Amino acid sequence: MTRKKRRLYFVSLGLLALGAATALMLGAMGDSLLYFYSPSDLAERPVAEGQRFRLGGLVEEGSVDKAGDTVRFVVTDMVNTVPVVYTGILPDLFREGQGVVTEGHLDAGGTFSAANVLAKHDETYMPKEVADSLKDSGYWQEGADGPPAGAPAAAQGAVRAYQ
Amino acid sequence: MDQLIxxxxxxxxxxxxxxxxxxxxxxxxxxxxxxxxxxxxxxxTLARLQAALGGRRRGRAEQAEGADPSPAPHSASARPGPAGITPRTADNGEPA
Amino acid sequence: MHRFANPTRFLRIANAILPWSVAVMVLSLAVGLVHGLVLSPPDYQQGETVRIMYVHVPASWMALFVYTAMAVASFVYLVWKHPVADLAARASAPVGAAFTVISLTTGALWGKPMWGAWWVWDARLTSMLILLFLYLGYMALAGAFDDRQRGSKAAALLALVGWVNIPIIKFSVDWWNTLHQPASVNPVGDSGIAIDGSMLVPLFAMALAFKAYYVTTMLMGIRREIAAAKARTLRLAEVQG
Known part of the structure; x- marks a missing residue:
């Protein structure tokens, strides 16, 4: 019995130490685990011109301007914005008001020149009819900060924004 | 058909x-x-082993005529008992 | 022989559960497939590719669930030396690895058309790949020693240490910017469920089918391990005369 108790304490203590060590390590690694910078991250910690990194956020409504293969749009996180220019094929889910992650570098004018563009979608799934009726009833708030009071359960996710 | 496609x-x-x-x-x-x-x-594999080992133990117990009451828990008929009382069944394939 | 007292009792329980878990698996799989492929609607953004969710998400849930079960069994084995706990952990590993492989491949098949990439090295995808390596490492360690008990101990230790990866996978989408979106189903917390009811039917049916699949294969695996262990002792008894 005592041996079993000792083993129990020993294993539990080891796991506790391991958990603490992992938490500390993840905290220290911090930013290196970020897959992309938001426009606000970029404003806080500027990246040198020409250095390669990823920029992510929402494609600002009405900002997409296609001219042949080249497309210009603005990435926003509702606080800050960065203009982006990209030449190439866009993913099927690339739309205004939807999430996007671009990889490239800043040029001299402060425009982000993207080498590739990935679409980032949110965690909401619903049939088109439900989405349409939400829009009709005014519960739809793309990019807003949370569901309005009394929104139906299905709308809760639909109106949530990226953080 | 169109629906299937x-x-x-x-x-x-x-x-x-x-x-x-x-x-x-x-x-x-x-x-x-x-x-x-x-x-x-x-x-x-386990069933084959159990059958083979059970049979051999039974056989050995009979040869020893109960002198060596080694336990053979897989076979009820091989329980150690006084000589002569062990039932001489022929289920191990050897002539009794 | 008292060493087998527990496994023998366990076998009785396992054999009583097996027909039920097979029945639940077949029924919920049928419901999940019919709803997932035919009856459920396409998504307003992702169209028909949303059907990949009905295998991708339950498989990912199971990948985390099976690892946690394996870690708990390993803990029980290390502390109380319960032989069935070791067998349960050993039988779980290949099932968990299979679910992880499914999660990764269906994720790639979903990511290509929707995101525009088969694979990205964001925190969610990378930690999921590490989970696969943990499963493979467990299986390799468990079979690496001539002394079976040493293998069990080493593998159980790896399973416990590797468990720190589970909360990292779960919360990676909340802690860091990732290309992968946050969880759609949150039983606890304020966010709730961000999936329409019509799509929840196939999702939960497939989740139940996968859980029943795990129970079934794990019980069969333990039964197999018990038979193999008994055969080993019998061979040893044979050699020792």
Missing amino acids: AFLDMGGYAGFVWSSYGVTAVVLGGLFVSVWLGLRRDER
Whole structure:
């Protein structure tokens, strides 16, 4: 019995130490685990011109301007914005008001020149009819900060924004 | 017919959707079959061993005429007992 | 022989559960497939590719669930030396690895058309790949020693240490910017469920089918391990005369 108790304490203590060590390590690694910078991250910690990194956020409504293969749009996180220019094929889910992650570098004018563009979608799934009726009833708030009071359960996710 | 084609086409994403279900079926099905076959093989091996070992122990116990009451828990008929009382069944394949 | 007292009792329980878990698996799989492939509607953004969710998400849930079960069994084995706990952990590993492989491949098949990439090295996808390596490492360690008990101990230790990866996978989408979206189903917390009811039917049916699949294959696996262990002792008894 005592041996079993000792083993129990020993294993539990080891796991506790391991958990603490992992938490500390993840905290220290911090930013290196970020897959992309938001426009606000970029404003806080500027990246040198020409250095390669990823920029992510929402494609600002009405900002997409296609001219042949080249497309210009603005990435926003509702606080800050960065203009982006990209030449190439866009993913099927690339739309205004939807999430996007671009990889490239800043040029001299402060425009982000993207080498590739990935679409980032949110965690909401619903049939088109439900989405349409939400829009009709005014519960739809793309990019807003949370569901309005009394929104139906299905709308809760639909109106949530990226953080 | 058109409905069937539309269903199989999956809105133009047929390759992605059907391969997802295909991969799932192959991986889960393959593992299931391999676990099942392994279970059958190991349980058959065990049964063969138990039969062989049980038979041999019974045989040995008879030769020793109860002098060596080594336990053979797999066979009720091989319980150690006084000489001569051990039932001389022929189920071990040897003439009694 | 008292060593087998527990496994023998366990076998009785396992054999009583097996027909039920097979029945639940077949029924919920049928419901999940019919709803997932035919009856449920396409998504307003992702169209028909949303059907990949009905295998991808339950497989990912199971990948985490099976690892946690394996870690718990390993803990019980290390502390109380319960032989069935070791067998349960050993039987779980290949099932968990299979679910992880499904999660990764269906994720790639979903990511290509929707995101525009088969694979990205964001925190969610990378930690999921590490989970696969943990499963493979467990299986390799468990079979690496001539002394079976040493293999069990080493593998159980790896399973416990590797468990720190589970909360990292779960919360990676909340802690860091990732290309992968946050969880759609949150039983606890304020966010709730961000999936329409019509799509929840196939999702939960497939989740139940996968859980029943795990129970079934794990019980069969333990039964197999018990038979193999008994055969080993019998062979040893034979050799020792």
